[in-house]
Amino acid sequence: MAAQAGVSVGVRGVLRTFPDGTQAIASLDLDIAAGAFVALVGPSGCGKSTLLRLIAGLDTPQAGSVSVQARDRLSDRSPVAYVFQDAHLLPWHDVLDNVALPLRLGGLDAGARRARAREALSRVGLSDVAGKRPAALSGGMRMRVSLARALVTRPRLLLLDEPFGALDELTRLRLDDELRALWRAFGMTVLFVTHAISEAAYLAERVIVFSPRPARVVLDATVDLPAERGPAIRTEPGFARTVQRLHAALELGGA
């Protein structure tokens, strides 16, 4: 799996109102640099997920535009990958076929996609369960499969919507570390939606804090922590200061 440079994302004056009148996003501007790891933090229902769907192209804004640099569907079919809150695997397929699904939809032949799916599975440490059905796996393992499925297309933009929120603390911390390692290895742009402040501070290089609906940027902060992060960093004063700052911003936003 070759390293694939990230792409930049631009959000210009985006407006999204749902048919029931709920204004999720009102005139939002955002610039994400290529290869950045950005956490989007905000209270529940503030429109962060809507923003992610807009960037993925799964939803269209009423006004404004979302641009993803070099999104060329012909030369690079799926430069964007999406990880949901739950694993959302196909229960009738085994793990390998689940991971290979995006390649199958892209028209890759069976041999090539299996090989790449095996590679992606080994990346998340799940080579030995390739033949199992999702129902036979634990929640954490299912989430890893979901992550492998997102990585298999070598995405240049990885969007994650509260991916580890439903997992137990220990599994979540472990997956946080794995995700960061994958980002450092591949260099894709990562947008990580979460409502956990410490997770945002631990993972990202830049944290954007949103107000309640309609989402407005309350704080756009660079995380001043070393690139090499491990469990020890959580007890350092720098980490505590970052968490405190994000917390204050969330309070200020009216959460």
Place this chain on the structure above:
Amino acid sequence: MRAAWALPPLGALCVILAIWEALVRMLAVPLYLLPPPSAIALAGFHDARTLAVSAGITAMSALIGFFLSALFGVVLGITLSASLVLERAFYPYTVFLQTVPIVAIAPLLVVWFGPGLKAVCVSAFIVSVFPVIAGTLAGMKSVDPALVDLFRLYGATRRHKLLLLQIPSALPSLFTGLRVASGLAVIGTLVGEFVAGFAEGSPGLGITILVAYKQLRTDLLFAAVLGSAVLGLSLFGAVNAAGHFLLRNWHPSEQNA
């Protein structure tokens, strides 16, 4: 393990049959009112050939009707699921199929198709098709929205979406519809035979029941009813087994079965 599971219902059956036999004998109930189980068994042996032939004919009609229902119901269910306009336009009329009393339109079937196999099969079809349409449609609409997003994100073709996502998602609900339809197909066949089964050749179980009734041969009537019940159960069992085979590896409803 399996034998132990079958023991209580079998025991209950023996007890019920014994009480039935004893009561009928003690109270000297006339044979034409309520025959004892032994007389029913005897009638079954005595008329084994007739019963077997009619059961075969009924089974064939029920199977043809069921397969028509399965084919038409699944295709229509998938078609209606493709567009909300289509569903709104046609689904109310499929409910009509469910609510129309088959006894009322069976004579019409004789007018259209003439007495015999064709009319009987159509009767079985009309009675059993609705649960298949409803089950397929409900299943096709039960697809996980996140997976729909995922397929869209990766530019899935319509064919991929149908084959890899919608139809597998629909299978559990589809099989619920087929299970209900299997029992209904046998009922529709019997009703069809009552009205349209008097054609040339050998009669089905519906006709055997009518004839036994006219001759006051209540023992034979019971044997024929038993035969149709066995038929319905076998078809149900076969559909159930097919569903279990397809879903055994992944669907929660079949995990402990």
